[in-house]
Amino acid sequence: MGSELFYNQEVQRLDRKLYPRKEIINRVIGSKQFMDQNFHTKLDLDSVVGKTFLSKFHYIRLFKSCYGITPHQYLISVRLKNAKELLLKDVSVSDVCEGVGFESPSSFAGLFKKFTGLSPSSFRSKYKKAILEK
Amino acid sequence: MKITVMSVMVDDQEKALQFYTQVLGFEKKTDIPMEEGRWLTLVSPEQRDGVELLLEPMGFAPAKPFQKALKEAGIPWTSFGVDDVEKEYERLNKLGVEFTMKPTQMGPVKLAVLNDTCGNLIQIAQFI
Numbered sequence: 198m199g200s201e202l203f204y205n206q207e208v209q210r211l212d213r214k215l216y217p218r219k220e221i222i223n224r225v226i227g228s229k230q231f232m233d234q235n236f237h238t239k240l241d242l243d244s245v246v247g248k249t250f251l252s253k254f255h256y257i258r259l260f261k262s263c264y265g266i267t268p269h270q271y272l273i274s275v276r277l278k279n280a281k282e283l284l285l286k287d288v289s290v291s292d293v294c295e296g297v298g299f300e301s302p303s304s305f306a307g308l309f310k311k312f313t314g315l316s317p318s319s320f321r322s323k324y325k326k327a328i329l330e331k
Numbered sequence: 332m333k334i335t336v337m338s339v340m341v342d343d344q345e346k347a348l349q350f351y352t353q354v355l356g357f358e359k360k361t362d363i364p365m366e367e368g369r370w371l372t373l374v375s376p377e378q379r380d381g382v383e384l385l386l387e388p389m390g391f392a393p394a395k396p397f398q399k400a401l402k403e404a405g406i407p408w409t410s411f412g413v414d415d416v417e418k419e420y421e422r423l424n425k426l427g428v429e430f431t432m433k434p435t436q437m438g439p440v441k442l443a444v445l446n447d448t449c450g451n452l453i454q455i456a457q458f459i
Contacts, residue, residue: 199431199432200432202404202405202431202432203404203405203406204404204405204406204407204431204432204444204452205405205431205432205435205444208432208435208437208442209435209437211437212436212437212438215437215438216437216438216439222438222439225439226439226459229439229458229459230459263438263439264439264458324380
């Protein structure tokens with residue numbers, strides 16, 4: 198068993214067909230990794246796009262074709278993932294908001310509720326309780 | 332409506348429990364005796380309140396040729412997310428896990444496919 202399997206061949210075929218321009222794709226991957234490392238700073242789309250040397254429109258289209266969501270949605274998802282971890286470490290809601298790069302507590306609270314279904318403080322209460330009960 | 336359970340059909344629930352917990356690292360969540368087999372679910376220790384994985388006994392005969400055909404084509408039954416495919420490949424390789432696909436990049440994704448020893452191939456994947 199190995200590379201002669203149908204699935205393995207399909208993965209290689211799709212890689213060649215869907216992602217023919219490796220150098221361009223690597224720039225998009227680099228921009229995603231840049232967001233992973235710098236989400237806590239005041240990142241905006243222009244600073245992310247600038248590093249790829251692509252036009253904004255082209256970059257957004259490529260990013261979505263790679264990751265299924267826009268760069269802006271991705272950045273929000275990274276910030277919220279890190280916010281959840283900080284909330285469970287008992288960091289205050291305002292410090293979490295600032296620590297993961299959101300500019301205003303109200304936009305943070307609104308996005309947090311939209312994506313998790315809970316307010317930041319409710320999330321903390323629910324999951325801290327679950328951890329303590331375990 | 333919520334997504335609470337996904338399932339993988341296994342030819343031996345006890346053997347699957349050992350592999351999925353001791354080798355892959357999941358944790359048993361529920362274990363309920365049924366008329367045939369058990370309602371046996373696992374969770375990831377990184378997401379104990381997340382979607383449960385049901386180790387489903389192969390009670391329905393037509394499922395067997397389907398499972399066999401998928402495996403022979405190298406098609407994974409399902410896919411699990413990992414932070415680092417290379418590291419997980421090294422860790423599992425040392426534990427003697429058989430891989431039908433070594434870490435392979437497809438655009439923005441890195442994939443590997445392993446044999447769960449219970450009739451299935453399982454993919455591990457990471458967006459790089």
